[in-house]
Amino acid sequence: MNWFKKLKDGLSKSSKKVSESLASLPSLSALIGKSKLDAASLEEVEDALIAADLGTASAIRLATALKSHKFDGPVDADSIALALADGLEGILKPVAKPLEIDLANRPHVVLLVGVNGSGKTTTAGKLAQNWTAAGKTVLLAAGDTFRAAAVEQLQIWGDRTGTKVIADATGGDAAALAYRAMTRAIEEQADVLIIDTAGRLQNRSELMEELAKIVRVIRKLDDTAPHDSVIVLDGTVGQNALSQVKAFSAVADVSGMIVTKLDGSAKGGVVVALAEEFGLPVHAVGVGEGADDLQPFAADEFAKALAGVDRDDSGWAG
Amino acid sequence: MFDELKNKLADVFDGLARRGALSESDVDAALREVRLALLDADVALPAVKAFTEKVREKAVGVASMRSVRPDQQVIKIVNDALIEMLGGDSAPLNIATNPPSVILMAGLQGSGKTTTAGKLALRFRSRERKKVMLASLDVTRPAAREQLRMLGNQAEVGVLNEVDGESPTQIAKRALQAAKLQAYDVLILDTAGRLSIDEALMAELRAIKEATNPHEILLVADSMTGQDAVNTAEAFHKAVGVTGIALTRLDGDARGGAALSMRHVTGCPIKLAGVGEKQDALEEFDPARLAGRILDMGDVVALVEKAAESIKLEEAERLAKRMAKGQFDMNDFLAQIRQLQKMGGLGGLMAMLPGIGKMQKQIAAAGIDDRMIKRQEAIILSMTKKERVSVGLLNASRRKRIAAGSGTTVQDVNRLVKQYQDMARMMKKLGGKTGAAAMKAMLGGGMGGASGGAGGMPDLSALSRGFGSGGFGKGLGGGLAKGLGSSLANGLPGLGGKPSGKKK
Numbered sequence: 001m002n003w004f005k006k007l008k009d010g011l012s013k014s015s016k017k018v019s020e021s022l023a024s025l026p027s028l029s030a031l032i033g034k035s036k037l038d039a040a041s042l043e044e045v046e047d048a049l050i051a052a053d054l055g056t057a058s059a060i061r062l063a064t065a066l067k068s069h070k071f072d073g074p075v076d077a078d079s080i081a082l083a084l085a086d087g088l089e090g091i092l093k094p095v096a097k098p099l100e101i102d103l104a105n106r107p108h109v110v111l112l113v114g115v116n117g118s119g120k121t122t123t124a125g126k127l128a129q130n131w132t133a134a135g136k137t138v139l140l141a142a143g144d145t146f147r148a149a150a151v152e153q154l155q156i157w158g159d160r161t162g163t164k165v166i167a168d169a170t171g172g173d174a175a176a177l178a179y180r181a182m183t184r185a186i187e188e189q190a191d192v193l194i195i196d197t198a199g200r201l202q203n204r205s206e207l208m209e210e211l212a213k214i215v216r217v218i219r220k221l222d223d224t225a226p227h228d229s230v231i232v233l234d235g236t237v238g239q240n241a242l243s244q245v246k247a248f249s250a251v252a253d254v255s256g257m258i259v260t261k262l263d264g265s266a267k268g269g270v271v272v273a274l275a276e277e278f279g280l281p282v283h284a285v286g287v288g289e290g291a292d293d294l295q296p297f298a299a300d301e302f303a304k305a306l307a308g309v310d311r312d313d314s315g316w317a318g
Numbered sequence: 319m320f321d322e323l324k325n326k327l328a329d330v331f332d333g334l335a336r337r338g339a340l341s342e343s344d345v346d347a348a349l350r351e352v353r354l355a356l357l358d359a360d361v362a363l364p365a366v367k368a369f370t371e372k373v374r375e376k377a378v379g380v381a382s383m384r385s386v387r388p389d390q391q392v393i394k395i396v397n398d399a400l401i402e403m404l405g406g407d408s409a410p411l412n413i414a415t416n417p418p419s420v421i422l423m424a425g426l427q428g429s430g431k432t433t434t435a436g437k438l439a440l441r442f443r444s445r446e447r448k449k450v451m452l453a454s455l456d457v458t459r460p461a462a463r464e465q466l467r468m469l470g471n472q473a474e475v476g477v478l479n480e481v482d483g484e485s486p487t488q489i490a491k492r493a494l495q496a497a498k499l500q501a502y503d504v505l506i507l508d509t510a511g512r513l514s515i516d517e518a519l520m521a522e523l524r525a526i527k528e529a530t531n532p533h534e535i536l537l538v539a540d541s542m543t544g545q546d547a548v549n550t551a552e553a554f555h556k557a558v559g560v561t562g563i564a565l566t567r568l569d570g571d572a573r574g575g576a577a578l579s580m581r582h583v584t585g586c587p588i589k590l591a592g593v594g595e596k597q598d599a600l601e602e603f604d605p606a607r608l609a610g611r612i613l614d615m616g617d618v619v620a621l622v623e624k625a626a627e628s629i630k631l632e633e634a635e636r637l638a639k640r641m642a643k644g645q646f647d648m649n650d651f652l653a654q655i656r657q658l659q660k661m662g663g664l665g666g667l668m669a670m671l672p673g674i675g676k677m678q679k680q681i682a683a684a685g686i687d688d689r690m691i692k693r694q695e696a697i698i699l700s701m702t703k704k705e706r707v708s709v710g711l712l713n714a715s716r717r718k719r720i721a722a723g724s725g726t727t728v729q730d731v732n733r734l735v736k737q738y739q740d741m742a743r744m745m746k747k748l749g750g751k752t753g754a755a756a757m758k759a760m761l762g763g764g765m766g767g768a769s770g771g772a773g774g775m776p777d778l779s780a781l782s783r784g785f786g787s788g789g790f791g792k793g794l795g796g797g798l799a800k801g802l803g804s805s806l807a808n809g810l811p812g813l814g815g816k817p818s819g820k821k822k
Contacts, residue, residue, distance in 0.1 A: 047363055053544040056357050116567065116595075117428030117540065125460075146595070148436075148472070149465030156460035170468070201570040205689065234428060238360030238544025240572035261427060264513035265553070266546035289427075289458065 037066055037075060045080060052269035052306060055239050058276055062087050081307045088303035091272055096299040097281035099127070099228060099256065101136060107185035107193040109218060111226035113211060113252050115244055116199030118234040119260035119286055121150060124196040125157025126286070126294035132161050136191040141181030142167035143174045143214065144198040154196055161291060174198065174210060175217045182221045195226070202247030212251040230283065231257045233274075236266035245278055258294070260286035269306060345377045352396065361575030362548040365403070365582035372399050403578055404605035409587035412533045412561060418451075418497040418505045420530050423564075424523055424554060425538035427511030430566035432462060434538050434592055435508040436469030437600035438564075443475050444598075448503035453478035453493035455486035455526065456510040466508050472597055476502060486510070490526045507532070514553030527558050536589065538564045539580060547576035548583045555584040565603060566592035577608065646742045648706035652698045655691055696724035697734050709735060 037045070042063050049059035062084065069083050101108045110127065112120045121144060128138050140163050144150035151167045158165035166181040178195055185193035197214060200207035218225045231254045233241055248254050262268050262285045271282060282297040349370050356366045376395045413419045421438065423431045435452060442448040452470040456462035463480055470477035478493045490507055497505040507530065512519035527535065537551060537560040554560050563580055568591045577588055588603040637650055698706065700723035705711050712720075712735060714728075721728045 050357055051363050051545050053360075053546070056354055115542070115570070116433075117430055119428055122459075147433075147465070148468035149461040152461035152464045153459070160460075201567060203571040204569075209689065234540070234542070236426060236540070236544060236546045236550070237542050238547075238572070238575070239358055240360070240542040240570070243571055261513075264426065264546075265515050265549040266544070270544060 037069075037080070042067055045084070049084075049269070052267040053238055054269040055242075055273040058273045061276075062272075078309075081309045085303045085307035085309045088272060088306055089300050091275050092282070092299035092303055095275045095279060095282050096297045097256065097283065098296040099230070099258075099283040101131065101192055102227065103191060105222075105224065105227050107139065107182075107190045108227050109182070109185075109193045109195065109222065109225035110228045110230060111195045111197065111215070111218070111252065112230055112232055113197050113248050113254065114199060114232040115201055115234075116147075118199065118232045118237075120144070120199065120232045121153050121157070121196050122289070123232050123258055123260060123286060123294065124154060124194050125161065126291055127194055128157060128163040129161040129291035130294060131192050132163055137188070138163045138192045138194065139181060139185045139188070139190045140165045141178060141193060141195040143178055143181075143195050145170055145172045145174045145177060146198040150196075150198070157291075175213045178214045179217045179221070182218055182225070186221060202244050208247065208251045211248075215252050226252075228283075229253050229255045233257055233259050233270075235259050235261040235268040235286075236264065237270060239270065239273070241270045241274060242277060245274055245280065249278070249280075254280065256281040256283045258282075258284045258286065259297070263287040263293075267306060268302075271302070272306075342378055345374060348377075349374055356575060356578070359573030359575035360542075360544050360547070360579075362545045362579035362582070364548065365575075365579045368582060369399060369403055369578070372403075400578075400608075401605050403582060404608055405581055405587045405603075406605060409562065409589050410602075411589055413504075414533050417501070417503045418494070419503065419534070420494065420497075420532040421504065421506045421534045421536060422527065422530065422532040422558075423506065423508050423536050423538055424558065424560075425511060426513065426540075426550060427459075429511065429538045429540045430564075430592055431511065431538045432456070432465050432469065432508050434536075434564050434566060434590070434600065435466060435506050436473055437592065437597055438590070439470060439475045439504075439506055440473035440597050441600055442504045443473060449501065450475040450504045450506065451478060451493065451497050451500070451502040452476070452506050452508065453489060454480075454508045455489045455493075456508060457484075457486060457489075458510040462508075462510065469597070476500070486522055487525045487529050490530050494530050505530075514550045514557075520553070520557045523558050533561075535559060535561045536564045537562070537580070537584075537586070538566060539576060541565045541568050541574040541576055542570060542572035543576040545579075547579040551580040551584045551586075555586065560584055560586050562587055562589035564588075564590040564592065569593045569599070574608075577603075648698050648701060648709060648738065651738050651741065652695065652706075655695050655698070659691060659695075693724070693726055693730060694734055697721075697726055697731055700724040709738060 045066060046059050046063040049062055050056060054062070065087055066080065066083055071079050071083070073079060099110070112124055114120050124140060128140055131138050138161075140154055140158050142151045142154040142165055144154070145168060148170060151170055155165050155167060157163070166177065166184055168177050174197065181193060181195060184190075195214070195218070197211060198207075200211065202208065215226065215229070229252045231245055231248050231252075233244065237244070245254060245257070257274070257280055259268050259271055259282065268285075274280065275282070284294050285297050285302075287293050287295060352373065353366055353370050356369065357363070361369070373396055376399070411421070423435050425431050432454070439450045439452050442450045450473075452466055452473075452475060454463040454466040456466075467477045467480075478489070478496060481489075481492070484492070486509065493505055493507060496502075507526070509523065509526065510519070512523065514520065535558055537554050539547065539550065543550070551560070551563070563577075563584070563586055565574070565577055565588055568574060580586070581588055588605070591601045591603040593599045593601055637653070640646065640650060697720060700720045701712075705716065705720075712731075717728050717731045717735075721731050724731075
């Protein structure tokens with residue numbers, strides 16, 4: 001359960017801000033004894049949510065929902081946070097869905113896509129670690145043939161986790177590599193094939209076309225693959241995440257997401273906006289650089305941490 | 319980047335422009351939109367508040383001024399405030415009077431430190447003829463040092479050798495020693511990505527700073543960063559005293575509000591902008607240009623700079639001579655298509671053109687993208703040498719063959735041929751013009767270009783015409799800029815044959 005601690009530690013830096021700013025609502029004292037929020041405090045709730053990267057649309061919606069919320073007791077920072085956490089959990093619960101391997105696929109193909117520096121290669125390594133530890137046979141494909149030393153980076157992850165890495169020299173054709181890796185994985189009857197790809201900005205049509213080609217090539221060998229097409233999102237990203245998910249979905253049929261770097265001060269609140277807009281599953285979160293720092297996404301904990309609910313009674317201390 | 323913000327501000331000011339005078343409530347209405355747009359552009363709350371306050375103060379005072387159209391005045395105020403907030407003039411890198419200059423790169427994981435270090439090394443070597451050494455202090459991320467070594471080799475600069483078991487601080491000291499002994503001008507220290515809340519790693523960064531006394535501590539930050547940009551920038555600034563910010567991935571479509579946020583909380587200038595994956599894709603950050611893009615005035619300067627860098631003098635002269643003789647064949651056409659590709663393709667160009675922001679959806683809908691350019695290239699490459707020189711040879715059966723050879727349709731081939739003919743005609747017509755008038759038109763077209771651009775569809779051939787008339791005739795540099803300018807100011811009617819073909 002150490003990820004809860006890490007996520008908690010990380011998120012507490014940020015979620016504190018939400019609860020702190022709630023606690024310091026200037027208009028709050030005037031609310032004592034009342035059971036509804038006034039306009040000024042609503043706006044401040046909205047600001048606090050915006051500061052957590054929820055984006056204006058989601059923030060306004062959540063704050064507006066609070067307006068009609070019937071508070072049981074007097075309105076204070078804690079009760080607002082609790083009500084917010086409820087609202088957030090309602091949005092996030094339907095998308096919390098761990099990445100599961102279907103052994104019938106053999107290989108179950110997981111394609112990792114995303115912009116540069118979001119953490120695809122690290123995530124590939126961590127996934128390999130998790131599944132190898134669970135007794136699965138895993139193959140890694142070093143599909144980032146562009147960035148200098150990306151192949152070496154994945155190779156090191158392969159060595160660490162005892163996973164075979166299919167790779168070409170940097171500069172090779174990524175689609176050809178993917179094809180070769182697919183062939184190998186089918187021959188060897190591997191349980192899982194994880195294909196790492198080069199980071200690409202979603203507005204670069206030629207690079208997105210290259211990604212589309214990788215998907216086409218994979219489907220030549222198994223038209224149900226990739227079984228999971230996962231976009232890796234940097235937890236510090238702002239509203240551009242929406243554009244990323246949209247563009248990558250269009251070329252690679254994204255089926256879910258993994259959010260990385262949530263052990264820092266970033267709130268990852270854009271996940272809420274993404275859940276509302278796309279409803280794509282959030283599979284896991286990255287909370288550190290170690291191989292075991294990739295953990296399933298838990299909607300309730302994330303919602304509580306984001307809203308700044310006092311974690312002592314939230315039951316995630318274990 | 320900033321396209322949506324640009325669009326939103328354009329909407330606001332469209333509304334203002336329709337009214338005669340600017341009342342306080344007009345300003346408030348505009349500022350509400352500005353606030354939302356800035357927030358949606360990931361500008362952090364404190365920065366948004368500071369900005370809208372500044373604009374409100376100035377704008378309300380303006381309401382009584384009747385001599386200038388109020389909407390224009392507000393645009394100017396917003397623009398000026400944006401430039402001011404982004405940092406006024408562009409700031410150069412600090413360089414030591416006694417070499418080596420030490421540059422320390424710091425930032426979060428995946429912000430682009432190593433790539434930027436490599437780009438910076440190339441820039442120092444190629445533009446300033448400096449002797450540069452790269453040293454990786456990243457002992458955490460697998461293959462990080464390997465990555466920097468490869469980038470250093472590509473940039474043809476020195477790279478500090480690796481010794482196993484050293485701490486980052488030890489490597490830093492050894493690097494400084496080596497740079498001094500081997501008379502390097504610049505030493506660039508790449509560090510491991512770290513979270514601003516990781517106290518141990520921030521202490522390590524301070525130790526590295528103390529050991530090397532850097533002249534420049536660059537915080538490398540992703541332009542896609544959200545509200546956390548403030549926290550990160552503040553924390554790094556507090557810990558090591560950042561001297562400048564390098565903003566990466568500005569070639570993406572992120573609205574880049576992080577630039578304003580970080581600038582606001584640290585007061586540090588944004589010195590560098592990463593604008594692509596190639597190693598030379600690093601530019602000086604120009605606040606005025608960025609503000610111009612926010613206000614939908616286009617990044618014409620970048621376009622012209624890019625053109626000047628991408629287009630070879632010999633090639634320009636060769637074309638100029640041929641045009642003087644009235645020759646312009648498919649080979650020349652091909653050369654121009656390829657130059658466009660070198661300039662970052664259509665996507666890259668579009669982002670820089672005035673008034674394009676609002677049109678991007680239309681453009682996408684019309685199927686105008688880099689693939690179309692690629693197809694055009696394929697069509698020409700499927701012609702025989704003879705055909706390329708005399709297009710008149712292209713009868714139906716030849717066109718069929720070319721279509722088959724290039725994986726296109728006969729219609730595509732016809733379209734290209736028509737486009738070529740239009741262009742050849744234009745070249746003849748424009749051949750004699752000088753660029754001065756065009757330059758004027760371009761400058762005037764800066765703001766007004768938006769309307770011109772919105773009228774017609776952008777036109778590749780118009781761009782090429784621009785090259786042809788002012789540019790190739792006059793040689794490189796200014797002439798080119800003028801040529802480009804003329805076509806920009808013309809509002810770039812009808813890209814290729816395609817959109818106009820659709821209209822017909």
